[in-house]
Amino acid sequence: MRRARARTCGVEGVGRYVLLRVSRAGLEPGEPGQFFMLSPPGRVLPRPMSLCLALPGELGFLLDPIGPGTRALAALEPGDELDVFGPLGNGFRLDVERPLLVGGGIGIAPLPYLAERLGVAPALLGFRSAEHAEAAALLPGAEVVVEPEYVTERLEPGYDVLACGPEPMLRAVAALAPNAQLAWEAPMACGYGACYGCAVELGGALRRLCVEGPVLAAADVAAPLAQEEAA
Numbered sequence: 001m002r003r004a005r006a007r008t009c010g011v012e013g014v015g016r017y018v019l020l021r022v023s024r025a026g027l028e029p030g031e032p033g034q035f036f037m038l039s040p041p042g043r044v045l046p047r048p049m050s051l052c053l054a055l056p057g058e059l060g061f062l063l064d065p066i067g068p069g070t071r072a073l074a075a076l077e078p079g080d081e082l083d084v085f086g087p088l089g090n091g092f093r094l095d096v097e098r099p100l101l102v103g104g105g106i107g108i109a110p111l112p113y114l115a116e117r118l119g120v121a122p123a124l125l126g127f128r129s130a131e132h133a134e135a136a137a138l139l140p141g142a143e144v145v146v147e148p149e150y151v152t153e154r155l156e157p158g159y160d161v162l163a164c165g166p167e168p169m170l171r172a173v174a175a176l177a178p179n180a181q182l183a184w185e186a187p188m189a190c191g192y193g194a195c196y197g198c199a200v201e202l203g204g205a206l207r208r209l210c211v212e213g214p215v216l217a218a219a220d221v222a223a224p225l226a227q228e229e230a231a
């Protein structure tokens with residue numbers, strides 16, 4: 001991991017999302033599922049973003065502009081500079097026999113780089129609207145569902161599921177695919193284990209998602225959840 005001052009190379013709309021490309025500035029792309037802390041102009045804290053694309057000389061991030069930080073990143077212009085720190089956290093394990101990539105909404109962000117590293121892998125993506133679903137273009141050949149249909153309605157057994165998406169989707173995937181690897185989210189301030197801002201309680205144990213995640217085994221999530229429900 002390292003810090004670098006990167007240059008904005010491009011900012012393009014992808015349906016309701018924005019693809020931000022920045023110069024690599026000596027940063028390694030890391031493993032799929034790892035994330036970078038991006039410092040939006042005018043904001044005190046950096047924001048965690050999964051690496052979406054490892055392009056020649058560039059790193060690509062898919063943004064959902066939902067608040068001041070993500071909107072400031074989406075408003076960057078080519079040539080603008082920003083601080084980037086990473087790669088951070090753990091990534092997806094790639095030693096799987098029958099991968100299936102499952103993404104929900106902005107949770108598709110880490111999947112294009114994951115697909116590139118795995119080689120050929122089917123993908124199942126869910127979005128809340130047809131406009132959001134335009135981002136599926138980043139994963140050519142993916143099966144796409146739009147609400148009210150959910151990805152879990154199309155999930156077949158026998159796959160090694162690698163998933164990223166909203167928490168209800170991840171919990172439903174964990175119940176259906178006990179071997180799944182799931183990329184979770186929590187608000188993060190430092191990104192490297194110092195602030196406990198990302199700590200989540202699972203089955204009574206506090207986990208810092210920035211160091212023990214963001215990718216967790218479904219089994220680790222499902223067992224504590226079962227205990228929580230029984231409590």
Ligand SMILES: Cc1cc2nc3c(=O)[nH]c(=O)nc-3n(C[C@H](O)[C@H](O)[C@H](O)COP(=O)(O)OP(=O)(O)OC[C@H]3O[C@@H](n4cnc5c(N)ncnc54)[C@H](O)[C@@H]3O)c2cc1C
Nearest residue numbers: 035047048049050062063064067068069070109185186187
């Ligand atoms: C490991 C990791 C990877 C991520 N990758 C991406 C990515 O590739 N693309 C992307 O667009 N976003 C990603 N996110 C989420 C992104 O970091 C947040 O949406 C962003 O920090 C929000 O900042 P903001 O200032 O725009 O909005 P804020 O005003 O900070 O937040 C807007 C709303 O979202 C909630 N929120 C903020 N951050 C999170 C979070 N992490 N989890 C749940 N709720 C949150 C807030 O409580 C608030 O309700 C990732 C988060 C993590 C932890």
Ligand code: FES
Nearest residue numbers: 191193195196210
């Ligand atoms: S974000 Fe600071 S400990 Fe995880």
